[in-house]
Amino acid sequence: MKVFRVEKGELVEMPEGFSEFTRGDSYLVDAGLKMYCWIGSESSVDEKFLTSVSSVLLDQSRGGEADIDTVDEGEEPPEFRSLFENFMVVEGDQAASILKKPPPTTFANKMYRIAGETFEEVELARVPLTKNNLDSGNCYIVETLDTIYLWIGNGASAKEKFKANIVARKLRSDRGGRPRVLRIEEGDKVTQAFEEAFE
Numbered sequence: 001m002k003v004f005r006v007e008k009g010e011l012v013e014m015p016e017g018f019s020e021f022t023r024g025d026s027y028l029v030d031a032g033l034k035m036y037c038w039i040g041s042e043s044s045v046d047e048k049f050l051t052s053v054s055s056v057l058l059d060q061s062r063g064g065e066a067d068i069d070t071v072d073e074g075e076e077p078p079e080f081r082s083l084f085e086n087f088m089v090v091e092g093d094q095a096a097s098i099l100k101k102p103p104p105t106t107f108a109n110k111m112y113r114i115a116g117e118t119f120e121e122v123e124l125a126r127v128p129l130t131k132n133n134l135d136s137g138n139c140y141i142v143e144t145l146d147t148i149y150l151w152i153g154n155g156a157s158a159k160e161k162f163k164a165n166i167v168a169r170k171l172r173s174d175r176g177g178r179p180r181v182l183r184i185e186e187g188d189k190v191t192q193a194f195e196e197a198f199e
Helices: 045-061 158-174 192-196
Strands: 002-007 010-013 020-022 026-030 034-039 067-072 088-090 110-115 123-126 139-143 147-152 180-185
Touching (some): 002 045, 026 045, 034 045, 045 067, 147 192, 158 180
Parallel strands (some): 020 088, 034 067, 147 180
Antiparallel strands (some): 002 026, 026 034, 110 123, 110 139, 139 147
């Protein structure tokens, strides 16, 4: 079995034993008479298309007898997972696409406070990135490379929550829709990634 990732319209073979798929990319899994086009949820349009085309061309070059399936991230059938010793999907975007820019190699995490008594007074302010600045009366945005965290204090007003949501989605849009937006209510169990954002 061989695994290829689509990079700028070309198939690039992954190392033997590869099993860590990034959701910003698309892959062709060649298992002989069975081929899979694995499509990451954040892969670009050209990557999805070229993965499909590449699978057909590769099959035709060998006689056109393979069964080709498209597998969307999160809907992997047991027979697909069984091809890998430790199949997993991780955040990221490793391939350079024709239509998208490569992700930045570094990113400085940032934190913003959204506060105000009325909608007109609600303001966005950059604050030091520390958990001590999270207070119940306001909303906060913690921006990282992969995720924009929307932290909602228990005492935040409806206007603050509304504007915080708008700001979070604007930040995501400004970055080409790459990072996901994750909402956290005060008191919710947080992920390790959120904890690490403050380190």
